[in-house]
Amino acid sequence: xxxxxxxxxxxxxxxxxxxxxxxxxxxxxxxxxxxxxxxxxxxxxxxxxxxxxxxxxxxxxxxxxxxxxxxxxxxxxxxxxxxxxxxxxxxxxxxxxxxxxxxxxxxxxxxxxxxxxxxxxxxxxxxxxxxxxxxxxxxxxxxxxxxxxxxxxxxxxxxxxxxxxxxxxxxxxxxxxxxxxxxxxxxxxxxxxxxxxxxxxxxxxxxxxxxxxxxxxxxxxxxxxxxxxxxxxxxxxxxxxxxxxxxxxxxxxxxxxxxxxxxxxxxxxxxxxxxxxxxxxxxxxxxxxxx
Amino acid sequence: xxxxxxxxxxxxxxxxxxxxxxxxxxxxxxxxxxxxxxxxxxxxxxxxxxxxxxxxxxxxxxxxxxxxxxxxxxxxxxxxxxxxxxxxxxxxxxxxxxxxxxxxxxxxxxxxxxxxxxxxxxxxxxxxxxxxxxxxxxxxxxxxxxxxxxxxxxxxxxxxxxxxxxxxx
Numbered sequence: 028x029x030x031x032x033x034x035x036x037x038x039x040x041x042x043x044x045x046x047x048x049x050x051x052x053x054x055x056x057x058x059x060x061x062x063x064x065x066x067x068x069x070x071x072x073x074x075x076x077x078x079x080x081x082x083x084x085x086x087x088x089x090x091x092x093x094x095x096x097x098x099x100x101x102x103x104x105x106x107x108x109x110x111x112x113x114x115x116x117x118x119x120x121x122x123x124x125x126x127x128x129x130x131x132x133x134x135x136x137x138x139x140x141x142x143x144x145x146x147x148x149x150x151x152x153x154x155x156x157x158x159x160x161x162x163x164x165x166x167x168x169x170x171x172x173x174x175x176x177x178x179x180x181x182x183x184x185x186x187x188x189x190x191x192x193x194x195x196x197x198x199x200x201x202x203x204x205x206x207x208x209x210x211x212x213x214x215x216x217x218x219x220x221x222x223x224x225x226x227x228x229x230x231x232x233x234x235x236x237x238x239x240x241x242x243x244x245x246x247x248x249x250x251x252x253x254x255x256x257x258x259x260x261x262x263x264x265x266x267x268x269x270x271x272x273x274x275x276x277x278x279x280x281x282x283x284x285x286x287x288x289x290x291x292x293x294x295x296x297x298x299x300x301x302x303x304x305x306x307x308x309x310x311x312x313x314x315x316x317x318x
Numbered sequence: 319x320x321x322x323x324x325x326x327x328x329x330x331x332x333x334x335x336x337x338x339x340x341x342x343x344x345x346x347x348x349x350x351x352x353x354x355x356x357x358x359x360x361x362x363x364x365x366x367x368x369x370x371x372x373x374x375x376x377x378x379x380x381x382x383x384x385x386x387x388x389x390x391x392x393x394x395x396x397x398x399x400x401x402x403x404x405x406x407x408x409x410x411x412x413x414x415x416x417x418x419x420x421x422x423x424x425x426x427x428x429x430x431x432x433x434x435x436x437x438x439x440x441x442x443x444x445x446x447x448x449x450x451x452x453x454x455x456x457x458x459x460x461x462x463x464x465x466x467x468x469x470x471x472x473x474x475x476x477x478x479x480x481x482x483x484x485x486x487x
Binding site: 028029030031032033034035037061063064065068069075077078080082105129130131132133135136216218 | 360376
């Protein structure tokens, strides 16, 4: 299937990987980065001439860092799913989302960096990472730059990478206060590609008012996105049933779904509303508020 | 097209493969005569091509052969100890868990890995471990029963190596 590939590079450092990628790019012919292969191989691009493999780079890690957490780009979904550090972060929504990313074999191969860089609208980790204000660190010829995740996705399978290499995901420590998060996914099975997915995060003050709200949607637009107007409706309000209804309506209005084999646009919009509502209700339960 | 040399351990034996840069692991394993690694959907969904890579199940149809360099692979051909079948294989026979047999190698490997990490699994854990292997005869009940029976019959010491492996990471 990939009989036109003439070079398969296996660098052991980021600097070497960038040099190889650049040299191949100058030589010409289509090439890509590859890690787990779970998207790349399935996409069956017969015109690929070269690949730069990332599985020998020292980028498989989950670390506490100053101001938050850092996750190496080639950390497997299975490692995220079982990471004690991530299970303890934000009600474990990153671990939960990673645990729904395909079968066990897929989760042993697929990486968090690949999940994001593939830029599928239904990307499992995007909604929880967007709800956590995550950024990605991109290494390139000019050094490293940090891009907020909500500016990373540019379209279906399109990102701000621009030939650079995604090396790390940064998750800032959430603000102090009563906080809760939720991840919701709708698929025929939990491990299927999402028909719709969503995440919510809320921070409440001592009176129960929302000081910060995050609502992130997946599979309802060309890219995963934040429903900013829905978030704005919640901030400054008490997190009650009426506020949740209003925010869920608004989030569904911000969705721009399409019809495909997994669902119609109408169904997706309706389910987007349901998932946002469930996510916010779960957040409310998790901070101990009865609705 | 320059060939690559891949040093890999397959079923306990060191191997030196000459592969093309675009070769997939599934194709190379079958070319090497390991026909228990089945070609199914080739899109990572059916799991019939599953093998254990450093002890953990992966789909060999999605991995490039070059990526196996320096790693350890176990296929169904390496599960039995000579003529002596693995307890999971014995249990599959005892429970009539094999129909057409196409998914059986992958199911046995996934079950073996599960019992090494969780020697006394619940039925839900067994079903989760098999969820990435699709049976085209749709016969899941007997494999689940077989794996639970193999777990029930096993002495309690199993699972140590898997735990040690995980702790080392």
